[in-house]
Amino acid sequence: MSTTELELPAATQMKKICTLTEIPRLGARVVKTAAHGNIAVFRNADDEVFALEDKCPHKGGPLSQGIVYGKRVACPLHNWNIELKDGCAVAPDQGCVRSFAVQVQDGTVYLDI
Amino acid sequence: MKKMKLVMVGNGMAGVRALEELLKISPDLYEITVFGAEPHANYNRILLSPVLAGEMTIKEIMLNDVDWYEANGIRLHLNKKVVKIDRVRREVVAEDGTVESYDRLLLATGSNPFILPVPGKDLPGVISYRDIADTDAMIEAAKTHKHAIVIGGGLLGLEAANGLKLRGMEVTVVHIMPWLMERQLDRVAAGMLQKSLEDKGLKFALEKHTAELVAGPDGRVAAIKFKDGSELPADLVVMAVGIRPNTALAESAGIYVNRGIVVNDTMQTYDPKIYAVGECVAHRGIAYGLVAPLFEMAKVCANHLAHMGIGLYKGSVTSTKLKVTGVDLFSAGNFTGGPDTEEITLNDPVGGVYKKLVLQDNKIIGGVMYGDTADGSWYFQLLKDKQDVHDIRDHLMFGQNHLGNVGHQGQNKAAQMADTAEVCGCNGVCKGVIVKAIKEKGLFSLEDVRKHTKASSSCGSCTGLVEQLLASTVGGAYQPADTAAKPMCGCTDHTHEEVRAAIRANKLLDHEATYGFLEWRTPNGCASCRPAINYYMLSTWPHEAVDDSQSRFINERAHANIQKDGTYSVVPRMWGGITNSHELRKIADVVDKYKIPTVKVTGGQRIDLLGVKKEDLPGVWKDLDMPSGHAYGKSLRTVKTCVGSEWCRFGTQDSTRMGIELEHDLFGMWSPHKVKLAVSGCPRNCAESGIKDVGVIGVDSGWEIYVGGNGGIRTEVAQFLVKVATHEEVLEYSGAFLQLYREEARYLDRTIHWLSRVGLDYVKKHVVEDAENRKALYARLKFAVKDYADPWRERAAGKVAKQDFEMLSA
Numbered sequence: 001m002s003t004t005e006l007e008l009p010a011a012t013q014m015k016k017i018c019t020l021t022e023i024p025r026l027g028a029r030v031v032k033t034a035a036h037g038n039i040a041v042f043r044n045a046d047d048e049v050f051a052l053e054d055k056c057p058h059k060g061g062p063l064s065q066g067i068v069y070g071k072r073v074a075c076p077l078h079n080w081n082i083e084l085k086d087g088c089a090v091a092p093d094q095g096c097v098r099s100f101a102v103q104v105q106d107g108t109v110y111l112d113i
Numbered sequence: 114m115k116k117m118k119l120v121m122v123g124n125g126m127a128g129v130r131a132l133e134e135l136l137k138i139s140p141d142l143y144e145i146t147v148f149g150a151e152p153h154a155n156y157n158r159i160l161l162s163p164v165l166a167g168e169m170t171i172k173e174i175m176l177n178d179v180d181w182y183e184a185n186g187i188r189l190h191l192n193k194k195v196v197k198i199d200r201v202r203r204e205v206v207a208e209d210g211t212v213e214s215y216d217r218l219l220l221a222t223g224s225n226p227f228i229l230p231v232p233g234k235d236l237p238g239v240i241s242y243r244d245i246a247d248t249d250a251m252i253e254a255a256k257t258h259k260h261a262i263v264i265g266g267g268l269l270g271l272e273a274a275n276g277l278k279l280r281g282m283e284v285t286v287v288h289i290m291p292w293l294m295e296r297q298l299d300r301v302a303a304g305m306l307q308k309s310l311e312d313k314g315l316k317f318a319l320e321k322h323t324a325e326l327v328a329g330p331d332g333r334v335a336a337i338k339f340k341d342g343s344e345l346p347a348d349l350v351v352m353a354v355g356i357r358p359n360t361a362l363a364e365s366a367g368i369y370v371n372r373g374i375v376v377n378d379t380m381q382t383y384d385p386k387i388y389a390v391g392e393c394v395a396h397r398g399i400a401y402g403l404v405a406p407l408f409e410m411a412k413v414c415a416n417h418l419a420h421m422g423i424g425l426y427k428g429s430v431t432s433t434k435l436k437v438t439g440v441d442l443f444s445a446g447n448f449t450g451g452p453d454t455e456e457i458t459l460n461d462p463v464g465g466v467y468k469k470l471v472l473q474d475n476k477i478i479g480g481v482m483y484g485d486t487a488d489g490s491w492y493f494q495l496l497k498d499k500q501d502v503h504d505i506r507d508h509l510m511f512g513q514n515h516l517g518n519v520g521h522q523g524q525n526k527a528a529q530m531a532d533t534a535e536v537c538g539c540n541g542v543c544k545g546v547i548v549k550a551i552k553e554k555g556l557f558s559l560e561d562v563r564k565h566t567k568a569s570s571s572c573g574s575c576t577g578l579v580e581q582l583l584a585s586t587v588g589g590a591y592q593p594a595d596t597a598a599k600p601m602c603g604c605t606d607h608t609h610e611e612v613r614a615a616i617r618a619n620k621l622l623d624h625e626a627t628y629g630f631l632e633w634r635t636p637n638g639c640a641s642c643r644p645a646i647n648y649y650m651l652s653t654w655p656h657e658a659v660d661d662s663q664s665r666f667i668n669e670r671a672h673a674n675i676q677k678d679g680t681y682s683v684v685p686r687m688w689g690g691i692t693n694s695h696e697l698r699k700i701a702d703v704v705d706k707y708k709i710p711t712v713k714v715t716g717g718q719r720i721d722l723l724g725v726k727k728e729d730l731p732g733v734w735k736d737l738d739m740p741s742g743h744a745y746g747k748s749l750r751t752v753k754t755c756v757g758s759e760w761c762r763f764g765t766q767d768s769t770r771m772g773i774e775l776e777h778d779l780f781g782m783w784s785p786h787k788v789k790l791a792v793s794g795c796p797r798n799c800a801e802s803g804i805k806d807v808g809v810i811g812v813d814s815g816w817e818i819y820v821g822g823n824g825g826i827r828t829e830v831a832q833f834l835v836k837v838a839t840h841e842e843v844l845e846y847s848g849a850f851l852q853l854y855r856e857e858a859r860y861l862d863r864t865i866h867w868l869s870r871v872g873l874d875y876v877k878k879h880v881v882e883d884a885e886n887r888k889a890l891y892a893r894l895k896f897a898v899k900d901y902a903d904p905w906r907e908r909a910a911g912k913v914a915k916q917d918f919e920m921l922s923a
């Protein structure tokens with residue numbers, strides 16, 4: 001089973017989002033939240049799941065719409081590459097977006113918000 | 114696992130570049146130790162000239178400071194010269210007794226300045242020009258002394274002379290040959306160069322043989338004597354008469370040396386545990402003295418050190434650019450010619466411009482440029498790519514002309530631009546920023562500049578300007594990439610052509626199979642190769658290959674164009690630009706229902722609805738009930754038409770009907786890049802067929818077909834392909850041309866980019882002259898687009914990719 005390497009709160013205290021299969025492999029879904037705006041939840045080829053604010057550190061492009069590869073996503077607007085784990089741009093670009101803890105348990109995706 | 118030990122001797126430009134390349138691909142393989150005889154970390158030697166000229170400081174030319182070594186876990190021994198290699202015990206020993214053992218040894222000892230064996234060569238005040246210490250010595254001497262002599266009228270000598278002059282000395286350049294830089298310049302260009310340097314106050318003594326350096330009363334050098342008996346005063350003598358590969362250490366260890374340390378194409382010496390790169394090596398009998406080839410060596414060497422076992426160094430063609438501010442000079446390849454070469458020259462002594470190109474078998478093999486070097490990089494690229502220039506010979510001399518077409522006020526001479534002038538119109542980057550980044554970050558390639566400044570990374574129209582800035586800032590160290598052999602991206606060493614061939618030969622049908630078969634370095638590619646691979650598979654194996662939507666750019670995944678605020682635009686297809694009241698009414702209703710903020714008539718003769726929310730897309734499509742216009746795809750965009758013979762009083766052919774037929778025929782065609790067509794009903798050409806990928810023009814007796822046109826960043830006029838009589842022929846020829854493009858162009862090539870590589874004759878041969886081949890091409894295109902389902906209809910019906918348009922909530 002896959003998790004991020006962050007300190008995770010128990011999955012039960014997190015919000016249930018969807019099933020793992022509802023996120024396309026090498027793709028993302030957008031979660032609308034009241035407190036944090038849109039959050040992009042990504043799934044990579046190894047079924048690892050990551051969650052970032054859906055707002056590129058460059059000019060706010062929707063990262064959820066980018067191409068996911070390895071553990072990164074390429075922003076659809078001007079092609080910055082963003083690390084899924086921490087939301088930071090790959091050098092030489094600079095800037096980070098907020099990342100959120102996310103966890104998969106028994107095929108269900110939970111988000112810490 | 115215990116790490117292997119890699120020891121490097123020589124902390125210069127080539128060696129450290131090899132380490133950088135190694136760390137990039139295999140950061141954990143070795144425990145690395147570096148010995149450097151100089152007391153400095155890694156600096157950019159070629160920028161010593163601007164330091165001497167007072168244009169930069171030592172601090173600014175550092176490439177990697179001590180922290181870099183530490184951050185990468187490299188043990189650095191500065192100020193320690195290695196004096197012995199024990200190949201049996203696999204150890205190196207430094208002057209001070211430091212011993213390090215190795216599993217692999219990398220020699221990068223550079224070269225030594227050649228010192229003329231004349232009496233007085235060891236006097237105080239006689240120096241060479243190689244490192245920071247020499248540069249400091251010159252700067253000091255300039256403060257207290259007056260007369261400088263530079264022996265050697267080559268690149269290095271002239272840069273030294275220029276710097277000393279700027280520091281206030283009286284400088285005379287002594288040269289043995291009848292003209293300056295004879296290895297890089299022909300006599301005419303050298304004459305112009307000498308004139309402009311004389312205008313800056315330099316003096317020249319040509320065809321002078323140095324006999325002796327004479328000491329003054331204080332023991333310091335005071336004069337230079339020539340073999341003809343004449344004499345000049347000299348308180349500082351700089352010898353810049355050439356370099357010799359620094360091979361003493363290797364030789365003493367019994368490693369085979371001939372001119373330089375002899376290496377094979379993998380940069381391995383005769384001892385398989387020992388590699389060598391840089392100016393100290395002799396590769397296929399050649400020892401190089403410029404940075405660009407050394408960097409190519411470094412890359413290959415790193416590859417083999419990392420056990421990747423790929424990549425061979427096959428030698429380099431070099432180009433030269435003198436880094437004297439205000440002097441524009443470029444030379445490359447064989448510029449003197451031979452019995453079976455031809456020359457094209459342009460000589461304007463008043464305007465101070467001279468250009469010479471040397472051609473052999475319709476290919477550029479060398480050239481010299483003085484005064485206007487704007488197109489130097491372009492010529493050099495043509496030279497390296499061995500491109501046939503027969504078709505463009507007429508205007509070759511006038512340059513590529515892609516510089517400054519639009520977006521930068523027609524500027525095309527980088528050197529004359531102000532620092533605040535904008536170079537890249539797309540990303541708003543001005544000259545000063547680019548030059549600063551090149552210097553401070555130690556950038557050498559176009560790719561580097563793109564990454565760090567974003568200049569030239571969008572539309573590419575300023576590429577020529579950026580190349581000029583690179584060339585004038587780092588001199589001959591800049592080398593345009595060899596586009597013919599360029600790997601697709603960082604995930605692989607294979608070229609586009611190789612990948613395509615492998616997909617065809619091995620029937621690779623999905624991404625996993627392709628990456629596996631071609632041994633991709635990354636598990637699932639990157640944002641640059643994945644869309645390309647997806648296209649290559651689809652175009653090679655239509656109806657069989659898996660179309661992976663996650664490997665398509667968002668526009669093609671969402672079947673709409675993403676806008677800067679994350680909304681989308683919807684452009685329904687209007688066949689041949691024809692619409693009716695029913696369609697217009699539906700559009701009006703959709704605009705109202707979904708509160709679409711902007712409705713615009715596009716340049717492609719249809720209507721664009723801008724600002725649609727992603728969730729609304731399926732609903733909008735359903736209500737419109739019109740086919741996708743593919744305004745978002747690397748695919749058929751529009752077929753623009755004029756009014757034509759049905760109404761127009763000049764019309765000779767029914768261009769509207771022809772356009773509609775073409776558009777239906779090509780519907781569903783994915784291609785390397787977008788494809789636009791136009792059909793005009795007479796040569797007045799109201800549909801602008803002259804700037805389309807395929808442009809058709811009606812004449813009394815039939816249709817003329819033009820190909821490879823392009824509007825936009827660089828306007829390209831379409832070239833005449835063929836004249837045909839019937840509608841059916843228009844479909845067949847256009848389709849066959851586009852299929853050839855689909856099968857052979859690199860992903861993201863527009864038709865013109867591909868066409869200018871292969872040449873119109875090639876296309877004519879396959880599409881016009883060979884009827885059977887044309888029919889086969891056309892049949893393959895028809896097969897590829899057969900049964901294409903309109904993507905909007907599928908999605909509007911909720912059949913496909915439903916989740917793509919739904920948001921989740923928490």
Ligand SMILES: Cc1cc2nc3c(=O)[nH]c(=O)nc-3n(C[C@H](O)[C@H](O)[C@H](O)COP(=O)(O)OP(=O)(O)OC[C@H]3O[C@@H](n4cnc5c(N)ncnc54)[C@H](O)[C@@H]3O)c2cc1C
Binds near residue numbers: 193223269272391589
């Ligand atoms: C003033 C100047 C201007 C130049 N301008 C240009 C230009 O415009 N374009 C261009 O392409 N090229 C230019 N060059 C040439 C370019 O700098 C060289 O081709 C390049 O630096 C060679 O790299 P290298 O690593 O082979 O050698 P180096 O950079 O010379 O590095 C070799 C290092 O090894 C050290 N070393 C040698 N022996 C030992 C030992 N036994 N133990 C420990 N350390 C040792 C040396 O001290 C030196 O630091 C210029 C050179 C100079 C001096």
Ligand code: HEM
Binds near residue numbers: 674675684718
């Ligand atoms: C490389 C450079 C180019 C880029 C990045 C680019 C980008 C775009 C984009 C994003 C749109 C869509 C706007 C929307 O969402 O509706 C568009 C539309 C359009 N562009 Fe460009 N364009 C380029 C070059 C060109 C050129 C060279 C031409 C013409 C010669 C051109 C003509 C058009 C037309 C006619 C449309 C309307 C689309 C349609 O009707 O399908 N563009 N372009």
Ligand code: SF4
Binds near residue numbers: 755756762795798
């Ligand atoms: S191209 Fe000729 S036929 Fe078409 S609208 Fe113009 S004048 Fe009329």
Ligand code: SF4
């Ligand atoms: S539509 Fe084309 S020309 Fe207009 S801003 Fe966008 S890319 Fe530039």
Ligand code: FES
Binds near residue numbers: 056
């Ligand atoms: S907004 Fe993401 S790269 Fe510009």
